[in-house]
Amino acid sequence: MKRVYLDNGATTRTHPEVLKAMEPYFLEEYGNPSSVHSFGREALEAVENSREKVRELINARDSQEIIFTSGGTEADNLAIIGGAMANRKKGNHIITSAIEHHAVLHTCQYLEEEMGYSVTYLPVDRFGQVQIDDFKKALRKDTVLATIMAANNEIGTLQPIKELAALARENGTLFHTDAVQVVGHMPLDVQEWGVDMLSLSGHKFHGPKGVGALYLRKGLKIHPHMHGGAQEKKRRASTHNTTGIVGLGKACELARRNIPEKQKALVSLREKLIKGIEEKIDEVILNGHPKERLPGNVNFCFKYIEGESLLLSLDMQGIAASSGSACTSGSLDPSHVLLALGLSHEVAHGSLRLTLSEFNTEEDIDHVLEVLPGIVEKLREMSPLYKKD
Amino acid sequence: MYSEKVMDHFTNPRNMGTMENPDGEAQIGNPTCGDVMKIAIKVDDGKITDIKFQTFGCGAAVATSSMITEMARGKTIEEASKLTNKTIAEALDGLPPVKMHCSNLAADALNKAIENYKEKKE
Numbered sequence: 001m002k003r004v005y006l007d008n009g010a011t012t013r014t015h016p017e018v019l020k021a022m023e024p025y026f027l028e029e030y031g032n033p034s035s036v037h038s039f040g041r042e043a044l045e046a047v048e049n050s051r052e053k054v055r056e057l058i059n060a061r062d063s064q065e066i067i068f069t070s071g072g073t074e075a076d077n078l079a080i081i082g083g084a085m086a087n088r089k090k091g092n093h094i095i096t097s098a099i100e101h102h103a104v105l106h107t108c109q110y111l112e113e114e115m116g117y118s119v120t121y122l123p124v125d126r127f128g129q130v131q132i133d134d135f136k137k138a139l140r141k142d143t144v145l146a147t148i149m150a151a152n153n154e155i156g157t158l159q160p161i162k163e164l165a166a167l168a169r170e171n172g173t174l175f176h177t178d179a180v181q182v183v184g185h186m187p188l189d190v191q192e193w194g195v196d197m198l199s200l201s202g203h204k205f206h207g208p209k210g211v212g213a214l215y216l217r218k219g220l221k222i223h224p225h226m227h228g229g230a231q232e233k234k235r236r237a238s239t240h241n242t243t244g245i246v247g248l249g250k251a252c253e254l255a256r257r258n259i260p261e262k263q264k265a266l267v268s269l270r271e272k273l274i275k276g277i278e279e280k281i282d283e284v285i286l287n288g289h290p291k292e293r294l295p296g297n298v299n300f301c302f303k304y305i306e307g308e309s310l311l312l313s314l315d316m317q318g319i320a321a322s323s324g325s326a327c328t329s330g331s332l333d334p335s336h337v338l339l340a341l342g343l344s345h346e347v348a349h350g351s352l353r354l355t356l357s358e359f360n361t362e363e364d365i366d367h368v369l370e371v372l373p374g375i376v377e378k379l380r381e382m383s384p385l386y387k388k389d
Numbered sequence: 390m391y392s393e394k395v396m397d398h399f400t401n402p403r404n405m406g407t408m409e410n411p412d413g414e415a416q417i418g419n420p421t422c423g424d425v426m427k428i429a430i431k432v433d434d435g436k437i438t439d440i441k442f443q444t445f446g447c448g449a450a451v452a453t454s455s456m457i458t459e460m461a462r463g464k465t466i467e468e469a470s471k472l473t474n475k476t477i478a479e480a481l482d483g484l485p486p487v488k489m490h491c492s493n494l495a496a497d498a499l500n501k502a503i504e505n506y507k508e509k510k511e
Contacts, residue, residue, distance in 0.1 A: 306423055308447035312391075312399060325423060325447070334423070346420035382405055382451065384416055384427035384443035 003318040004364045008204075008296060009153055009181065009355035010322055014247070015206040021250040022208065025243045033240045034231065043242045050249025054213050057252040058198065059189040067214045067232045068245050072180040072201030073103040075214040076147075078236065079176040079197040080107045082222030084117060084145045087174060091142020095173075097122045097130050097159075098340040100149050104178050105336075108147070122148075124340055127289040128157035135164050143173045150179035150188075150198075154324055154337045154353060155288030156297025158182075165194040174220070180204055180212075181294055184255035186263055190215055197222075202244065206357070207251030211244030262358050266295035269356050269365055273298050276369040281376050287338060287351065296356035301343065304386035305350045305379040307334075313375040314352075319368055324351040346385070392482035395452040402451055404458035408441040413506025417498045424450050426498040428458070432506055435465050442498075449488035453477050453495040466503050472496055 005013070025046060031039025033047045048063070055063040069075045084094060096108050098121045111117040120138045122130050130148055139146075146168045151158045161177050168175035176197040182188055183198075184205025190198055197220075201212040216222060216235070228237030277284060277300055287299040302310065307325025314321050324335025325348070333339070334348035354368065380386040391399070408414070411429035418425040424446040431439035440462050442454040456477050461469040474496045478484045 304445065306446050306450075309399070309451060312396075312448045316400065345422070349420070349423040382402065382443055383445040384425055385420060385445050 001318045002367060003320070004360075004367055005320045006354040006356060006360065006364070006368065007320045007322050008357040008360075009353060011203045011209065012206045012357050013359055014203070014208055015251060015254055017254060018207055018247045018250045022243045022247045025246050030242075033242060034229065043240070046246050046249075047240050047242060050245045050252075053249040053252040053256075054200075057188070057256050058183065058200070058215060059191055060215055061191065062218055064233065065215055065218055067216055067235050068240065068248075069212045069214055069236060070210055070241070071212040072101075072178065072199050072204070073212075075199035075201070075212050076101070076103040076176075076178055077107050078214050078222065078225055079199060079216075080104065080145065080147055081111065082225060082235075083174045083176060083197060083220075084111055085115075085223040086221040087144050090144040090172065091140070092117045093140050093143040094119045095122065095135065095138050095143055095146040095148075096120070097124060097148050099124050099128055099152055099155075099157075099337045100147070101153055101178055101180070104147055104149065124157075126342055127292070128152055128155050128287075128337070128341055129289065129292070130159055130164065132160055132163050132167070136167055139167060139171045139173060141171075143168075143171060145174045145176065147176040147178065149181075150177045151181040151294050151297075152288070152337060153181050154335055154351075155299045155341070156181075156294035157288045158292045158294070161193050161195065165196075169194060169196075181297075184251065185259075185266070185295055187259050190217075196220055202248040202251055205251055205255050208244050208247040211241055211248045213248065263295045266356055266358070269360060269362070270296060270298055272362070273354060273356075273365050273368065276365065277372065280369060280373045285343070285347065287341060287343075294355075296360075298354040298356070300352050301338070301347050302350045302352065302376050302379075303347060304383045305376060307349055307351050309379050310350070310352055310375065313379065314371070317371045317375070319371065322353045322355075324353065325349045390485055391448055391452075392484075394456075394480075394482045395448060395484065398452035398455040398481065399448045402442075402455040404441050404462070405443065405455065406441050407443065408439065411441075411502075413502045413504075413509060415498055415501030415505050417501055418446070418494055420445065423447065424494055426450065426454055426494050428454070428495075428498040428502045430461075430499075430502050430506060432466060435467075437461050437464055437466060437469055446494075447488070449484050450494060452481055453484075454498070456480055457495040457499055461499055466506065470500055470503050472499060 033044035307323030338348035408429040
């Protein structure tokens with residue numbers, strides 16, 4: 001059976017060149033980068049080369065602005081907790097949005113519930129965008145930190161980061177963005193954006209799992225949350241994950257090679273998929289912004305059916321996707337992102353996210369467009385909520 | 390995650406569809422929490438002779454609906470009303486713990502349909 005992987009927002013295939021680049025650091029150059037001997041020096045050199053590749057991809061000024069972490073979640077935690085704690089004299093107020101990834105949302109809730117911070121959760125419009133005016137109004141004298149994601153992982157909507165970051169800076173507020181879904185897929189320039197901190201994750205763009213990085217603008221202070229050795233200039237203790245870091249560096253190098261072409265190709269597949277679904281299936285809702293969205297993100301709600309049933313049916317036809325339904329979230333509520341757009345619970349339960357990568361082809365899209373309408377029809381026939389005209 | 394039996398009933402649901410002039414029927418659940426189940430029965434001489442279901446819900450909800458219709462068909466209404474979520478789940482070779490609420494729904498829906506039949510008869 002033909003298998004089609006359309007869950008690249010969850011994780012991506014490791015690029016063969018990434019795996020190849022990592023291999024020697026398992027088998028030959030396996031030293032600890034903190035060691036003095038030649039094995040250690042070789043590993044340290046590899047770590048620093050990777051740091052430079054990450055710097056290049058996001059156009060940081062100095063490679064020392066890159067702190068390696070275990071992934072996007074850790075980078076978010078380090079930025080938010082570390083940033084808010086180190087700058088507490090500024091105040092106790094934090095701004096975020098209602099549609100952040102749980103790595104941000106639950107971290108803000110932790111600071112709110114356990115550490116005495118107050119948090120403003122900004123609403124979004126029906127496309128999932130934060131309103132610049134809302135952000136401006138929410139900024140206070142004591143706003144120590146604002147954290148707004150660059151693009152939403154479920155619905156793909158892009159946020160006006162440059163405008164928001166400029167407002168934060170005027171106010172003396174640290175600005176962090178979770179750019180896990182953007183890095184490696186779209187051109188990105190931390191200096192142009194004017195952000196203070198930015199999180200990225202290797203496995204979202206064909207790097208290995210278990211490695212990510214936090215960009216921290218030079219001169220800014222954060223409290224470390226891992227205590228131990230002096231790695232990462234004492235900002236993140238723990239032996240370097242040399243193989244992972246080398247893989248991340250390689251993924252950055254590959255991503256940088258031809259972002260504009262790859263982006264164009266993805267957008268073309270995305271539009272084909274969106275158009276095809278809208279033409280072939282009735283009563284669907286495209287979630288997210290029609291244009292201001294990630295090149296590889298497609299998210300629809302199919303009325304009268306439930307997401308998990310849809311995923312199981314697609315899986316049986318070899319298609320891997322994801323959903324924001326309650327049954328897939330492990331709770332009784334559907335995705336907080338879809339609810340924040342103003343969708344009803346009932347409709348939000350019927351969401352389907354298809355996320356593309358450079359390894360997807362036109363044939364993959366054709367296969368989905370061939371299989372999906374029949375599945376939706378079958379599930380609707382089964383649904384007591386569906387009334388045929 | 391799901392047993393083979395669950396996937397079989399999800400893929401080839403038994404007795405799925407609507408029924409004209411049912412002797413008893415009930416729709417329970419709430420679209421807000423993602424599960425709605427409708428069961429219709431025909432009763433002849435105290436026995437369930439025909440049964441149909443429609444379900445909006447996850448794989449477990451569909452499979453439990455399908456399984457309960459298969460188990461209830463041919464039973465007397467007294468026997469059928471004794472079917473519980475536990476027996477349905479066992480007949481499906483178990484459900485993941487987080488899904489146990491779904492199978493509750495199937496037994497509830499059938500019981501409501503039987504109640505509806507009794508009310509109509511009076």
